[in-house]
Amino acid sequence: MNESPILVQKVSRAYDGPPVVRDLSFAVKPGSIYGFLGRNGSGKTTTLRMLAGLIRPQAGEVRILGQDPFTIGAAERQWLGYMSEKAVVPAFTRVSSVLNLGRELYPTWDGTLADALIARYDLSRKKRFMTLSQGNQRLLSFIMAIAPRPRVLLLDEPAANLDVVARREILDDILDLIRDCGCTVLFSTHILSDVERVADEIGILAKGSLRVSETLDSLKDSIRQVRFFGFPNGIPAGDIPESFRAVRGKDEITITLRTNSVTTPETLARRWSCQQETRALNLEDIFVELSRN
Amino acid sequence: MFFLNPSSGVPLYVQLQQQLEQRILSGQLLHGAQLPSVRDLSAELHINPLTVVKVYQALEREGFVETKRGLGTYVAHESPALKIEARRRQIGPAVEQLVAEALHLGLGEKEIQALLSEKFRQFKSKS
Numbered sequence: 001m002n003e004s005p006i007l008v009q010k011v012s013r014a015y016d017g018p019p020v021v022r023d024l025s026f027a028v029k030p031g032s033i034y035g036f037l038g039r040n041g042s043g044k045t046t047t048l049r050m051l052a053g054l055i056r057p058q059a060g061e062v063r064i065l066g067q068d069p070f071t072i073g074a075a076e077r078q079w080l081g082y083m084s085e086k087a088v089v090p091a092f093t094r095v096s097s098v099l100n101l102g103r104e105l106y107p108t109w110d111g112t113l114a115d116a117l118i119a120r121y122d123l124s125r126k127k128r129f130m131t132l133s134q135g136n137q138r139l140l141s142f143i144m145a146i147a148p149r150p151r152v153l154l155l156d157e158p159a160a161n162l163d164v165v166a167r168r169e170i171l172d173d174i175l176d177l178i179r180d181c182g183c184t185v186l187f188s189t190h191i192l193s194d195v196e197r198v199a200d201e202i203g204i205l206a207k208g209s210l211r212v213s214e215t216l217d218s219l220k221d222s223i224r225q226v227r228f229f230g231f232p233n234g235i236p237a238g239d240i241p242e243s244f245r246a247v248r249g250k251d252e253i254t255i256t257l258r259t260n261s262v263t264t265p266e267t268l269a270r271r272w273s274c275q276q277e278t279r280a281l282n283l284e285d286i287f288v289e290l291s292r293n
Numbered sequence: 294m295f296f297l298n299p300s301s302g303v304p305l306y307v308q309l310q311q312q313l314e315q316r317i318l319s320g321q322l323l324h325g326a327q328l329p330s331v332r333d334l335s336a337e338l339h340i341n342p343l344t345v346v347k348v349y350q351a352l353e354r355e356g357f358v359e360t361k362r363g364l365g366t367y368v369a370h371e372s373p374a375l376k377i378e379a380r381r382r383q384i385g386p387a388v389e390q391l392v393a394e395a396l397h398l399g400l401g402e403k404e405i406q407a408l409l410s411e412k413f414r415q416f417k418s419k420s
Contacts, residue, residue, distance in 0.1 A: 033341055172339055179332055179342055196299035200343045217304040217347075280302030 003066055005030055005152050005184040006051060011060035012208075013046055020046045022208040023060070028184055028201065033174070035195035035216070036188040038205030039291050044188040045085055047205070048156045051186065052082040064152050078106040081150030081183075085157050087141040091130035095123055098140060099147075106148035114147040120169065134161040142170055146177055153177065155187035159194055167191070171198050192283045202283070204290050211244075211290045216283065222258045223286050226265040230275040240268070245289050256281070256289040297338060305340060310348045311383070317357050317368055318380055328358060328366040355379065 004027035013021045021043040028034040038044050049055050050062050053069030062069060064080055072080070089098060099118070103109045118125065121139045123132070132140065138161055145153060153174070159167045171194060177183045189195060195202065196216065203213040212219060223244075229252040236253075240246050242263045244256040257263065259278075269276040281289065295312050297305055316322045328334070331349065335342040349366050352358045357379075359369045395405045 031343070168339065172336070175335065175339070175341065179335070193300050196305070197339060198341050200341050217306055220302055220304040282300050282302045284300070285302070 004028055004063075005065050006034070006154075006186055007063040007066075008047065008051070009060050009062070011047070011050065011057040011062060013050060013055070013057050013059075020208055021050075021057075024205075024209060025060075026203055026210055026213045028186055030184055031178060031182045032201050033178065033185045033187070033199045034201045034203060035199030036186055036203050036205065037190075037192070037195065037287055038188075042205040042291075043208040044205055045156055048082075048154050048186070048188060049084075052080065052084075052154055053077075074105075075107075078108050078148045079151040081145040081148060081153040083141050083145040083153075083155045083158055085160075087137060087144075089129045091128065093129045094125065095127050095129070095132070095140060096125040098129065098144065099125070102144050102147055108148050110147050110149050113149070114143055117143045117147070117173065121166070135163060135166055138162055139166060139170070142173075146173065149177070149181055149183075151181070151183055153183050153185045153187075155185065157188055157190070159189055159191050167194060174198065192287060196283045204287060206291050219286055220280065220283070222260045223256065223281055223289075224259050224265065224278045225254060225256050225281055225285070225289070226268075226279075227277045228253045228255065228265075228269060228272060228274050229277070232273055236272055245292060295338060297340070299340075306344050306347045306351070309338075309344065310351055313348065313352060314355075314357060314379060315383060318376065318383065322368050324368045324370045326368045328368070330365060 006028035008024055008026050011021055011024045012019050020041075024043070024047065036044055036047070046055070050057050051064060051069060053064075053072065056070050064072070065076075067076060069080060095118075099114055102114065103111060117139075121136070121143075123136055123140060129137065129140070138158065142155075142158055145155065155174075158170060162170070174185060174187075175198060178185065187199075199216055201214065202216045202219055204211045231251065235248055235251065240253075240255055240257075240263070242257060242261045246253055246255045255268070257265070259265065265276045265278050295309060297308050299305055301308070313322075313328075322328075328349070329337070331342050331345045335345045338345075349358065349360070353360055353366075356369055358366050360366050391405070395401075
């Protein structure tokens with residue numbers, strides 16, 4: 001299958017005010033884990049809700065496995081696993097009833113996988129949903145999303161409220177799912193170390209638009225922070241083309257840019273007859289640089 | 294065991310590739326030795342299988358390993374040309390760093406060469 005299992009094309013969506021998502025386009029390759037990053041309010045949850053078929057874009061279109069998720073029937077829905085930011089389950093429902101619901105809803109429900117995860121996460125079947133810790137509620141929601149063995153998995157902040165060990169476990173479970181059935185995953189998170197470990201592609205959303213959407217390797221390979229210093233004629237003024245961000249100090253400028261663009265650190269240093277010093281950025285640095293104005 | 298730091302500016306595939314090359318060059322992994330499967334290694338390191346695939350493909354391109362279809366990935370017979378070339382490449386970043394620092398501190402080529410010779414002597418007398 002060459003078609004992208006997750007496709008967003010020129011999508012815009014507003015609620016009551018200005019658009020939360022603006023003219024957003026990206027695609028996730030089959031078998032990929034796409035880390036969807038952005039500050040609070042940048043439009044991540046709205047995008048995921050559109051992909052899950054809960055709300056419709058006002059412009060543009062979204063496609064899951066080539067179909068409109070808003071109109072797919074029950075048979076296709078089991079291919080689409082979705083873990084929302086907040087699970088809505090009646091407070092007194094027992095864990096066992098939640099699992100039974102999954103079995104009834106999804107013909108592809110993998111009871112063995114669900115049982116294994118329940119045991120691994122140490123969840124009690126008799127407990128009522130509201131008596132579970134927030135972390136355990138997240139884990140149960142995660143089981144509900146992956147036990148039908150979906151072909152596309154959408155996870156909205158799966159790691160929120162989880163401790164480090166539980167986070168590692170669900171990351172391993174996501175990786176297992178990919179190894180076993182070539183699932184394609186889109187997940188939003190604020191925990192960048194998780195993304196750096198498992199994601200191969202990254203999208204950084206700011207104010208409803210993507211600043212970047214590419215492989216994590218190419219981001220790390222190409223984005224550099226460069227300090228220019230030793231200016232003979234004072235600091236140059238004006239915009240620096242193709243740069244993400246420039247911070248001017250008293251006698252130096254620090255610029256975040258791509259080394260594979262036309263304007264390289266070397267060409268700038270030559271133009272300004274100054275010296276330069278380059279450093280690589282990790283994902284947290286890149287995220288901060290690209291999310292700021 | 295490999296030591297990967299996902300929160301580094303160096304991409305994971307580069308880290309893993311360097312460590313595997315280093316083991317092959319230093320003889321810790323002998324020719325004919327089988328590398329772990331993509332599946333096993335990605336599970337062990339808790340990383341995306343695509344990262345391991347990328348590293349194995351790069352190692353194969355560079356001539357470090359051979360993939361026998363359906364059997365697995367094996368350390369290739371060494372070619373002397375590759376070995377010296379690959380060793381130079383491994384040490385390249387360290388040399389570049391050294392020269393950059395030297396220029397920064399206003400130390401010349403002669404002074405650095407003297408310091409290097411001194412270090413070589415120290416290491417040789419220790420071993």
